[in-house]
Amino acid sequence: DTEVTQTPKHLVMGMTNKKSLKCEQHMGHRAMYWYKQKAKKPPELMFVYSYEKLSINESVPSRFSPECPNSSLLNLHLHALQPEDSALYLCASSQVASLTGELFFGEGSRLTVL
Amino acid sequence: GQQLNQSPQSMFIQEGEDVSMNCTSSSIFNTWLWYKQDPGEGPVLLIALYKAGELTSNGRLTAQFGITRKDSFLNISASIPSDVGIYFCAGQAQTGANNLFFGTGTRLTVIP
Helix, strand or coil, X not given: CCCEEEECCEEEECCCCEEEEEEEECCCCCEEEEEEECCCCCCXXXXXXXXXXXXXXXXXXXXXXXXXXXXXXXXXEEECCCHHHCEEEEEEEECCCCCCCCCEECCCEEEEEC | CCCEEEECCEEEEECCCCEEEEEEECCCCCEEEEEEECCCCCCEEEEEECCCCCEEEECCXXXXXXXXXXXXXXXXXXXXXXXXXXXXXXXXXXXXXCCCEECCCEEEEEEC
């Protein structure tokens, strides 16, 4: 079982809705990540938080808004999304300044935008 | 982002056969990792490599960090049905950079 928990597992939303994806880890990791994965494609990095501060934003549209309330939680707030934003959203965590580069992934939240 | 190309894109093999796949990059990486992803799940780490030339095994899996630091190989011996999935290589360009770039993936199908 993964030690990174994501909720909800599935989400369907309209283009005018506001929703949030949540991620939680209790491994003491101080780096957390959001990746977006389209079907049959590799995960693409969206955001990285280190010590609860945003350290990397890979030019993600502002309709995606990340939040890291504490060292165990990571949220992704969604607003005014487009159908092309439908994808599997993966949360991951690692040790900060990881010498190993090893990321631990959650099972993902599958988002469908109608 | 960095471009990592994996080959082959997909493979269909008989149970019991050995499998080889590779990953190449136009840039040098300090760390190479191999992940496996099952349908509807997140990627799971299989093997991590930290030094050029390093050869590491994990059960039936063996991976190598290329000497040029621009490639890596994964071999699976005596494949079994549960090996089915998508295998991704991933590279970290700078130690401690906290960003990992994924390859294009190799989809493996094992025929019982």
